Amino acid sequence: MTFTPEQDDLRAGVRKLLDREAEPWPALCAQIGIAALLVPERFGGFATELTTPPAHSGQAPGLTEAQIVAEELGRHLADVPFLGSSVLAVTSLLTTIDTSTNTAPDALSRLLPPLATGSAGALAWTSDGRWDTHQPAFTTDGSTVDGIAHYVLDAAGADLLLAAARTPDGPALFEVDPAHSGVRCAPVPTMDETCHLATVTLDHVRARPLGPVDLARVRDVACAVLAAEQAGAAAQALDLTVEYTQQRVQFGRPIGSFQALKHRMADLHVQVETARSAAYAAPRSSRLAAVAKVHCSEVFTKVAAEMIQLHGGIAITWDHPAHRYLKRAHATAQLFGAPHHHLSRVHP
Structure with missing residues (x-):
């Protein structure tokens, strides 16, 4: 997928702030405005207004930007309420808008502006x-x-x-x-x-x-954003694993130089890239949202498990982050429905 310069700047800004801030949510909202990405402009957000009804439940202005943010949050395993508040709560409110007339309930003028600022x-x-x-x-x-x-x-x-x-x-x-x-x-x-x-x-x-x-639309948007988070976390888990195998020496050589491990990490790289592609394709249709939920859940779980395996004993220590990626993988695989619940949408 090709990103615009503005989207690249958004990614760089979120990554820089996450590297710098121990408690990033206030700064992410105040300095970058990530809580406002899906909120329409008339309610204090950054999303453009819908002039026609969406082609299907997954499409929404600002969704790609929300996925970019989620991918970076996933890389850092950030502890922020982005998915629950800025995606789930906001999207559910937006589905109450009558898109045929663009008429919104009066309550949205009261509820959405605080959410756009990080409430x-x-x-x-x-x-x-x-x-x-x-x-x-x-x-x-x-x-x-x-x-x-x-x-x-x-x-x-x-x-x-x-x-x-x-x-x-x-x-x-x-x-x-x-x-x-x-x-x-x-x-x-x-x-x-x-x-x-x-x-x-x-x-x-x-x-x-x-x-x-429209809970179907809410689910598809949530799955698309979650898939991007899983892809970002899987990519970071793989990066940390590759870095470790270049440093760990066995038999006088870095273990990353062994052909068997090269093949395993190459396979993981391919899976991470396909997961990322699936995540950013998810908004195109409800079926592709289901594909992304299934595939990204499975890839993240596999990469996190391989991270534990390839790090050896250090990976099961409390101080190493490997266990956090494995726990996040298992938790997000079940969120919004386990992968096998979505297979019926992939193969109706």
């Missing part, structure tokens, strides 16, 4: 980890929402909580006050300490209806 939002959606686009976690009577959602990204401490609920006309989006007494948010322990998941319970909580939500 944290969360979307509670799945009840079983399959991220079913027709059967979200919650039920509603029109004014209250009830149920339990699992695996909610960045819900703890979120300023805005969105809930997808079942209605006779299809899934709808509701705004919930996170401080309401009927809202319970329980963090879920995970191997990856940078992946913040929670179980959100709503006990007949009064909620503000925002309109119908």
Whole structure:
């Protein structure tokens, strides 16, 4: 894929800031504006306005830029709420816009500007980890929402909580006050300490209806951005492995000079490049979003496992980052549906 000079500058800026900042989220939002990439200009963001309905659920202005940011965040295993807030929450709100008339609910003028500046939002959606686009976690009577959602990204401490609920006309989006007494948010322990998941319970909580939500589009955008994050993390894991094999000496030679290891790393390089290609092709169709989710999950898991193997004993120490890449690989493989859940979309 060919990137514009502006996109190359975005990548360089994000990478430089991540190298410099220990807590990068405030600077990423204030200096680069990554939280505003998918937010339309009329709501304080950088995305151009849609003048016609998108050709399919995955296309969205600013999505390539969001993938570029995600790829760099993946390389650094950055602990930021970009995916949960700037992608999931923002995209779910955008799907309530009537694209035939470009009419947005009044609430978006209140909800999107804070998200564009880095305020944290969360979307509670799945009840079983399959991220079913027709059967979200919650039920509603029109004014209250009830149920339990699992695996909610960045819900703890979120300023805005969105809930997808079942209605006779299809899934709808509701705004919930996170401080309401009927809202319970329980963090879920995970191997990856940078992946913040929670179980959100709503006990007949009064909620503000925002309109119908296109969860299929939300899932495709989320898979496209996550695939770019996985590709970036896999590329960095491979780079670290290649660097190590050039330094580790065995039998008087760097182990990277052994032909068997050269072949293994060459195979990994090909897989990483195909994963990156799949990730940036994902916005073209819902099927390609599914392909990217399956392929990037499998490639990242394989590269992370080979990273452990090729580093030897040092890779299983707490101080070495190899274990963090393996944990992130396993966590993201299950996010938004395990790979085998998406195969039916690849081979209908």
